[in-house]
Amino acid sequence: MSIETEPGTPAPAPPTSDKLDRGVLLTAGVVVLGAIMSILDITVVSVALKTFQSEFDATSAQVAWTMTAYTLALATVIPLTGWASDRFGTKRLYLLAVALFTIGSVLCATASSLELLVTYRVVQGLGGGMLMPLGMTILTRAAGPERVGRVMAIMGIPMLLGPIFGPILGGWLIDAASWHWIFLINLPIGVLAIGYASVVLPRDDVEPSETFDWLGMVLLSPGLAAFLYGVSSIPAAKEEHGTLWTAQVVAPAIIGALLIAAFVPWALNRRNLHPLVDLRLFGNRTMTVAVIAMALFAIAFFGSSLLFPLYFQSVRGEDALSSGVLLAPQGVGAMITMPIAGVLADRIGPGKIVMAGVAVCTIGMALFTQIGADTSYAYMLTALFVMGLGMGCTMMPMMSAALATLREHTIARGSTLMNIVQQVAASIGTAVFSVLLTNGIIDLDPSDETSFLTGMADAYADVFVVATVMVGLVLVPAFFLPRTKVEHVDPTVLVGH
Structure with a gap:
């Protein structure tokens, strides 16, 4: 089947070409720069929360808004990205996103109060939310469906390594300079990304035809923001009030869920020719299975990711910088398998690759169910390396399985849909594992240090049991992913035009 291209979009290489040509690699460099800024920023800022408390004389709940505001801005803008990229062109929108993120970063560095910092984080989030979808x-259109596995492997590098190396960079910048530099470091990267993208990305030549889904925006964007706010408030509510059922959690979560639920029939209504997020894409079986697998994995992976640095810091007494360094084997493992998985996913289909990756990841996670207060670092670093080997074969092949079935205008809508699901799943996972950990340590007596540390280690081991089961469950949808080369399909069949 031939692949049509939009004006101003580079034609993908012929299906017989296995190699990523120079143009695709240059485009990948643009995308990776933007992804690095967006993903690193989340983990770098998490290291600075205690610094913000002392700097602005604020409580932990107050400084948590520096994270929450960014997440809510992401949730608000991601649904708009698919329509906006079709309407204005991917190059223009990408340059705008990088510019917004860079300007927001500089403003954050100048913040003289916590209120200003939170406000500027919203500006950052509005730009950052558009960068990943x-x-x-951009990458999928440039490479074509036949090579989407390899370009997604490139995209996955910052996605998997950001949570590992973010704390290292953040801790070093705060120790060596000041908290302002965790934001200022984005200025040279942003300027470089804007210049690079201006030269490398082809000129947009779009012919806007789609009307904007105003009702969809009114329902979905605030719905996602409210729901994620309620979910992200769960750990604080549990810690402060001992229950999840507080007004701060329940009210926004219910309102958000109702708005999202109201969006579903509207998005599927035949009269709505161009919904804000195209749920009709779920008519594509491969897309549906890949999204389910990715959601389950995101809950388990992003949720359990917070456990590792917390264990090193609270049980083993490591600082943020040291705990970040200790997580490096996970990144090394992912770097080894990710490019191999990308090539194999394109050649033999993602199903076998993802199932193998999930199995290896489950084994690595299971090793952490046996940790104690004095478990050797060699054992834990080996377990992290095994997990990394598995992770390099999972999330990005899942995404490539879905995107490889799409064509042209449906690619933007598909990537938007997958990023929304991933963001929601990650927030749910973080809340679930935070609550499980809080329940495990809430009754411990800190007066007896030895028994306290032993009890904490046992609590972590128990939570890792849940994480192991959740990662293992990803095998179920992964079983239904294609085990042969993915064929892209006619989008008019999917969207019912």
Whole structure:
């Protein structure tokens, strides 16, 4: 089947070409720069929360808004990205996203109060929220469906390594300079990304035809923001009030869920020719299975990711910088398998690759169910390396399985849909594992240090049991992913035009 291209979009290489040509690699460099800024920023800022408390004389709940505001801005803008990229062109929108993120970063560095910092984090989030779905769209269009596995492997590098090396960079910048530099470091990267993208990305030549789904925006964007706010408030509510059922959690979560639920029939209504997020894409079986697998994996992976640095810091007494360094084997493992998995996913289909990756990841996670207060670092670093080997074969092949079935204008909508699911799943996972850990340590007596540390280690081991089961469950949808080369399909069949 031939692949049509939009004006101004580079034609993908012929299906017989296995190698990523120079143009695709240059485009990948643009996308990776933007992804690095967006993903690193989340983990770098998490290291600075205690610094913000002392700097602004604030409580932990107050400084948590520096994270929450960014997440809510992401949730608000991601649904708009698919329509906006079709309407204005991916290059223009990408340059705008990088510019917004860079300007927001500089403003954050100048913040003289916590209120200003939170406000500027919203500006950052509005730009950052567009970078990942836009990056996926740009890369998939440039490489073509036949090579989407390899370009998604490139995209996955910052996605998997950001949570590992973010704390290292953040801890070093705060120790060596000041908290302002965790934001200022984005200025040279942003300027470089804007200049690079201006030269490398082809000129947009779009012919806007789609109307904007105003009702969809009114329902979905605030719905996602409210739901994620309620979910992200769960750990604080549990810690402060001992229950999840507080007004701060329940009210926004219910309101958000109702708005999202109201969006579903509207998005599927035949009269709505161009919904804000195209749920009709779920008519594509491979897309549906890949999204389910990715959601389950995101809950388990992003949720359990917070456990590792917390264990090193609270049980073993490591600082943020040291705990970040100790997580490096996970990144090394992912770097080894990710490019191999990308090539194999394109050649033999993602199903076998993802199932193998999930199995290896489950084994690595299971090793952590046996940890104690004095478990050797060699054992834990080996377990992290095994997990990394598995992770390199999972999330990005899942995404490539879905995107490889799409064509042209549906690619932007597909990447938007997948980023929304991933963001929601990650927030749910973080809340679930935070609550499980809080329940495990809430009754411990800190007066007896030895028994306290032993009890904490046991609590972590128990939570890792849940994480192991959740990762293992990803095998179920992964079983239904294609085990042969993925064929892209006619989008008019999917969207019912």
